[in-house]
Amino acid sequence: MNALDKAGRFRLGSRDVRRMGYGAMQLAGPGVFGPPRDRAAALAVLRMAVESGVNHIDTSDFYGPYITNQIIREALHPYRDDLVIVTKVGAKRGSDASWIPAMSREELTQAVHDNLRHLGVDVLDVVNLRSMLGIHGPAEGSLEEPLSALTELQRQGLIRHIGLSNVTARQVADGRRMCDIVCVQNHYNLAHRHDDELIQQLASDGIAYAPFFPLGGFSPLQSNALSAVATELCATSMQVALAWLLQRSPNLVLIPGTSLVEHLRQNLAAAELKLPDEAIAILDTMAASAASH
Numbered sequence: 019m020n021a022l023d024k025a026g027r028f029r030l031g032s033r034d035v036r037r038m039g040y041g042a043m044q045l046a047g048p049g050v051f052g053p054p055r056d057r058a059a060a061l062a063v064l065r066m067a068v069e070s071g072v073n074h075i076d077t078s079d080f081y082g083p084y085i086t087n088q089i090i091r092e093a094l095h096p097y098r099d100d101l102v103i104v105t106k107v108g109a110k111r112g113s114d115a116s117w118i119p120a121m122s123r124e125e126l127t128q129a130v131h132d133n134l135r136h137l138g139v140d141v142l143d144v145v146n147l148r149s150m151l152g153i154h155g156p157a158e159g160s161l162e163e164p165l166s167a168l169t170e171l172q173r174q175g176l177i178r179h180i181g182l183s184n185v186t187a188r189q190v191a192d193g194r195r196m197c198d199i200v201c202v203q204n205h206y207n208l209a210h211r212h213d214d215e216l217i218q219q220l221a222s223d224g225i226a227y228a229p230f231f232p233l234g235g236f237s238p239l240q241s242n243a244l245s246a247v248a249t250e251l252c253a254t255s256m257q258v259a260l261a262w263l264l265q266r267s268p269n270l271v272l273i274p275g276t277s278l279v280e281h282l283r284q285n286l287a288a289a290e291l292k293l294p295d296e297a298i299a300i301l302d303t304m305a306a307s308a309a310s311h
Contacts, residue, residue: 020071025264025289028271030074030226031144031179031200035102037264038289039074040067040282041230041275045089046082051115053085059277064093066279068101070286076203076228076273078106078148079133080117087136095138104201104228105133106183108148108164119150123167130171145171146181146203149189155205156186161193169197183230187216201226201271208244208259209304221269228271232263241304247297253288260288262301 027034045060047053054060077086107129110120151159171177181201182193193199206213206229217227248255263270274285
């Protein structure tokens with residue numbers, strides 16, 4: 019048995035994936051813009067991830083832009099049969115590295131074709147519509163037009179499955195009335211737990227939830243509670259944060275990112291870390307503290 023199987027598997031679209039995956043965002047340059055400082059290291063991280071058993075990679079053509087998908091193709095193509103690559107559309111990058119909404123039918127169609135070309139595939143496994151109604155977090159509003167564009171591309175055979183990212187619970191419900199939504203990707207971690215109720219609902223319906231910024235994103239998680247549990251378990255704080263997510267709900271599929279092989283090994287080792295109930299109780303105080311501020 020692969021060590022990652024200790025964290026279990028979950029259905030993502032038409033295939034089961036190991037719940038410990040990999041997010042490719044950090045393979046681009048600073049600010050997710052431009053080329054990486056060390057392209058050889060980026061290639062090595064991807065190859066090590068797949069050799070270690072990762073079969074779920076999260077990416078987007080607006081990382082770089084185009085950089086991460088090109089690196090994925092260089093490192094891994096032709097892809098293993100069990101590898102599921104999930105990408106996102108709905109945004110583009112400005113020349114100043116800004117994040118710009120790109121949710122028109124024409125922009126989404128172009129984005130899908132760009133992803134196909136840069137990844138070197140004939141069909142995309144899963145495409146998440148990244149809502150840009152709120153750039154820095156979910157914002158209410160209709161996603162009917164962009165979702166209808168993606169469902170048309172799905173009918174054309176260019177997309178197997180559709181997901182949603184940076185969305186509200188209402189938008190998930192509305193989207194599911196339009197098409198089959200196989201995953202939701204939102205900001206969620208130990209200290210940022212606004213989607214607790216949504217995760218529970220999705221779990222009951224067999225839908226995957228991929229928490230982004232599982233380790234805090236650009237501002238890494240820090241707390242005395244997290245450090246204390248990590249010390250007690252002889253683990254790193256990041257391993258504990260990932261292990262907590264794996265135990266939080268069986269439909270959580272993790273996509274922690276890194277550009278370093280050593281950090282990748284540390285992240286993947288969280289699949290074998292079992293948190294005792296006392297540790298989980300201590301960690302839950304982080305959410306209570308965050309909510310009070």
